[in-house]
Amino acid sequence: MKKISKIIVGTHNEGKFKEICALLPKNIIKISPKNLNLPSPDETGNTFVENSKIKAEYFSKKGNLVTISDDSGLAIDLLSGAPGIYSSRWAGPTNDFNIAINKVYNELKKFNIDYNEKKKISAKFISCLSVCWPDGKIVSSIGIIEGKISKERKGNNGFGYDPIFIPSGYNKTFAELDSKEKFKIDHRSKAFSKISNLF
Numbered sequence: 001m002k003k004i005s006k007i008i009v010g011t012h013n014e015g016k017f018k019e020i021c022a023l024l025p026k027n028i029i030k031i032s033p034k035n036l037n038l039p040s041p042d043e044t045g046n047t048f049v050e051n052s053k054i055k056a057e058y059f060s061k062k063g064n065l066v067t068i069s070d071d072s073g074l075a076i077d078l079l080s081g082a083p084g085i086y087s088s089r090w091a092g093p094t095n096d097f098n099i100a101i102n103k104v105y106n107e108l109k110k111f112n113i114d115y116n117e118k119k120k121i122s123a124k125f126i127s128c129l130s131v132c133w134p135d136g137k138i139v140s141s142i143g144i145i146e147g148k149i150s151k152e153r154k155g156n157n158g159f160g161y162d163p164i165f166i167p168s169g170y171n172k173t174f175a176e177l178d179s180k181e182k183f184k185i186d187h188r189s190k191a192f193s194k195i196s197n198l199f
């Protein structure tokens with residue numbers, strides 16, 4: 001298969017855009033949907049895979065170029081997997097992650113959790129990456145990182161829910177790790193490693 005030399009990184013999320021660009025080889029030209037004046041498609045799917053495919057198909061068709069898109073989110077076991085595919089929507093129309101994180105803690109409060117009991121609020125980050133070619137060919141890959149919700153938000157790195165997620169085996173949140181450390185273990189890197197041969 002012909003190696004990819006130019007790609008649309010099909011996301012309007014700046015944090016994600018940076019992280020996907022960092023995963024891709026340096027020599028590939030990366031284009032953002034913003035540069036092409038392309039808005040996001042409606043995420044009408046019921047799963048990460050469906051929504052990831054919707055985005056990759058949409059941008060590759062509109063931009064007539066190979067596209068990589070991601071659909072991802074935080075799934076908290078105690079909340080039956082919420083916010084899940086609604087992770088972005090919990091931040092409201094202004095995409096404010098203070099709102100989304102407050103919502104997580106408010107939902108968890110309903111369970112009277114005693115964080116001092118060392119009870120683990122298990123959670124995972126899930127990412128589905130899809131690569132779509134203008135002829136319609138599409139490849140998807142899922143990556144998962146297990147962890148727990150922190151007692152309080154900590155750290156300034158990363159984006160989204162990073163300040164409240166502690167990956168298993170660590171005692172720091174994703175937002176306290178530097179990006180290189182996060183990339184070694186995170187959901188998006190794991191999904192990417194399974195399709196890295198495309199690049």
Ligand code: ITT
Binds near residue numbers: 040089158159162
């Ligand atoms: P695009 O659809 O344009 O890609 P989005 O932010 O709406 O942007 P999603 O629908 O996939 O993307 O929502 C995923 C949300 O889950 C995202 O907004 C983040 O807040 C959160 N998320 C995903 N990966 C994350 C990570 O590595 N660190 C922190 N939060 C993450």
